[in-house]
Every structure is written in C-alpha cells, then in structure tokens.
Amino acid sequence: MxxxxxxxxxxxxxxxxxxxxxxxxxxxxxxxxxxxxxxxxxxxxxxxxxxxxxxxxxxxxxxxxxxxxxxxxxxxxxxxxxxxxxxxxxxxxxxxxxxxxxxxxxxxxxxxxxxxxxxxxxxxxxxxxxxxxxxxxxxxxxxxxxxANEEAEELKENGDLDGNYGRHGRDDGDDGDDYDLDEAGADWLAEQGFDRKD
Structure with missing residues (x-):
C-alpha cells in the first residue's frame, strides 16, 4: 500500500x-x-x-x-x-x-x-x-x-548432539573412518580372551 x-x-x-x-x-x-x-x-x-x-x-x-x-x-x-x-x-x-x-x-x-x-x-x-x-x-x-531446531537435527544426524555420538562414533579424527563402538569393544574383549556375545 x-x-x-x-x-x-x-x-x-x-x-x-x-x-x-x-x-x-x-x-x-x-x-x-x-x-x-x-x-x-x-x-x-x-x-x-x-x-x-x-x-x-x-x-x-x-x-x-x-x-x-x-x-x-x-x-x-x-x-x-x-x-x-x-x-x-x-x-x-x-x-x-x-x-x-x-x-x-x-x-x-x-x-x-x-x-x-x-x-x-x-x-x-x-x-x-x-x-x-x-x-x-x-x-x-x-x-x-x-x-535452532534445524541445527539440533543436523547435530543429531551427525551424531554430535550433547556429546552423544549416536550409534556410530568417530575415532580421533586422524583418518576420519567411522566404526561401530559396540563391535570394536567386542573385538577388544575377544582379544583379551573373553567369549564374544552374539
């Protein structure tokens, strides 16, 4: 007008x-x-x-x-x-x-x-x-x-929200490869002589 x-x-x-x-x-x-x-x-x-x-x-x-x-x-x-x-x-x-x-x-x-x-x-x-x-x-x-909601969603998707790295964690960032923490923990326990859980 x-x-x-x-x-x-x-x-x-x-x-x-x-x-x-x-x-x-x-x-x-x-x-x-x-x-x-x-x-x-x-x-x-x-x-x-x-x-x-x-x-x-x-x-x-x-x-x-x-x-x-x-x-x-x-x-x-x-x-x-x-x-x-x-x-x-x-x-x-x-x-x-x-x-x-x-x-x-x-x-x-x-x-x-x-x-x-x-x-x-x-x-x-x-x-x-x-x-x-x-x-x-x-x-x-x-x-x-x-x-703010978009940022929170993005962080969730990237696994960076509140220090919670979701299902996929990241290593120290040197090579940037993703790996499964549960699987890595099971591997380490198996190396120590413990039975692997299925």
Missing amino acids: KLSRFFEDLTSVYNAEIEDLKSDSEGKNILKARLREKAEQLPLLLPMMGSNPEMLASAFHSGFIFMNPLVMETLSTKEESKLPTWKSLSTAVKLEPWAEPLSKIVLNAEGGERFMVIAVALEYLNRGQQARKHSATNTLEDDEDSE
Whole structure:
C-alpha cells in the first residue's frame, strides 16, 4: 500500500506522539492515564485541529472499530484536498462508546469532520504498524526457533548432539573412518580372551 504524502508525513508524527505518551521517565507504561488526560484536554486543543491534528488524534487512540479495511486502505492513499466526508465513512468505521462524546465535541467545531477523517486514518495506520511490528517479532522468534531446531537435527544426524555420538562414533579424527563402538569393544574383549556375545 502506497500512502499519500499527506498521510506519510502525518503518520510518522502521530506514531511518535503515541510512543511518547506510552512511558514516563522511569520507563513505566502510562499510556492509559495519558490518553485520559488527552481526552479531558480535548476542548482546549481544538484550535490545533488544523495545524497539528496528531496532537488531538491521540485522544482517539483505540477509539475506532474498523468495519471495512479496504475503505481505510483507499483513504490512506488520498491527499489532503481529496479527503472524503466523515459521513461517507460511517459504514466503514464505528466509534467505541467512550469515544462518542469526544467525537461530538470535535464535530461541533469548525473543521471537525475533516479532522475526524484524518484521525481515523492515522489510527488505522498506527494499528497496522503495531500489527506489523508484532508480526515481525513473532516471525523473528519463529525463525530463531526454526534455525535452532534445524541445527539440533543436523547435530543429531551427525551424531554430535550433547556429546552423544549416536550409534556410530568417530575415532580421533586422524583418518576420519567411522566404526561401530559396540563391535570394536567386542573385538577388544575377544582379544583379551573373553567369549564374544552374539
């Protein structure tokens, strides 16, 4: 998916804003508390809707339910001048109950509809990024597990796992010939005068 330049620029700023809200100076996750503060400050932040929509959009973080991802994908390719109306997205997006009162505050302000369209797109793109990050982490762990398993299998096949040389041991490596330890032991015992076991 190719983002429009408008959303490409805004998304990186919005993602940085969410990351910044996540933890305090001690590294504790305080996102919920900070988002609550943002929601309370929303009426005061309304003048920034046009210039810094990411500052207000963070108040709606996790506040949207995406019914039609295809509509959202298309929206994220639009430049600012081509944005659809908020009403046209009504079948593609629903608000979480807690976000409804916030949307009313915004929609009563000038430029509120345009802002809501931007906010929903930013949140969709942020959620997609989080999913990709999570997926990449899981894939990396799976790859590491897979590599470790392959190495263990290889070692087992070669008889090198945990010092267990399997059924076939190796001599000191001078000539590299494999031989059967049981048979070699039986030969040695026979040389010492013991009866060979069958």
